[in-house]
Amino acid sequence: MRYSLLLSQLLPAPGMRVLATRADVAVAILSAPTEEALALAIADADGVLLVLERPRLTAEMVRAAPRLRVVCRCGAGYDNIDVTALTAGSRSRPRARQTPTRSQSTHSISCSLSRNAGRFSTAR
Numbered sequence: 001m002r003y004s005l006l007l008s009q010l011l012p013a014p015g016m017r018v019l020a021t022r023a024d025v026a027v028a029i030l031s032a033p034t035e036e037a038l039a040l041a042i043a044d045a046d047g048v049l050l051v052l053e054r055p056r057l058t059a060e061m062v063r064a065a066p067r068l069r070v071v072c073r074c075g076a077g078y079d080n081i082d083v084t085a086l087t088a089g090s091r092s093r094p095r096a097r098q099t100p101t102r103s104q105s106t107h108s109i110s111c112s113l114s115r116n117a118g119r120f121s122t123a124r
Contacts, residue, residue, distance in 0.1 A: 002026055004067070006045040008033045008055060011074070030055075042068065049073075050080065059085035 007029045010016060019027050028045075030037040035055040042048065042065045050057060050073045057071060062085040071086055 003046040004028065004044055005047045005049060006030070006038075006041055008038065008048075008050045008052075011049075011051065035061075039064070047071070051075070053080050056080045056082075057086075058082055062086055 002024055004026050005019070005028070007027060010029060011019070019025060028041060030041060033051070033054045035058070038048075038055045038057065039061050042061050044067060045065055046067050047070045048057065048065075048068065050071070052073075052075045057080065059082045062068060062082060071081060073081060
């Protein structure tokens with residue numbers, strides 16, 4: 001069986017390379033990360049991978065996708081996904097418990113350090 005995975009936009013190159021190795025997964029990428037494009041493309045999707053906060057996955061879209069089995073978001077939280085509509089059926093919503101917290105913390109520290117670069121000197 002070949003699964004249909006719908007991406008809201010391109011993943012970073014390492015992720016796209018992994019998907020390219022999967023003969024059992026047909027990858028489609030939205031023409032634009034909009035709700036309109038997602039609504040048009042979701043009907044035949046087995047999985048949807050949303051990158052960041054757009055587009056929003058609504059209950060109407062979930063109902064229009066009878067094959068939809070899994071939804072994943074690359075980012076923190078599920079504020080752009082109608083979780084109630086997903087959990088009403090047998091669809092799963094993968095969750096990485098510590099990953100978003102760790103990556104957000106690392107990003108915050110990196111931003112803080114880069115912002116302060118040059119302000120401190122090790123010279124005495």
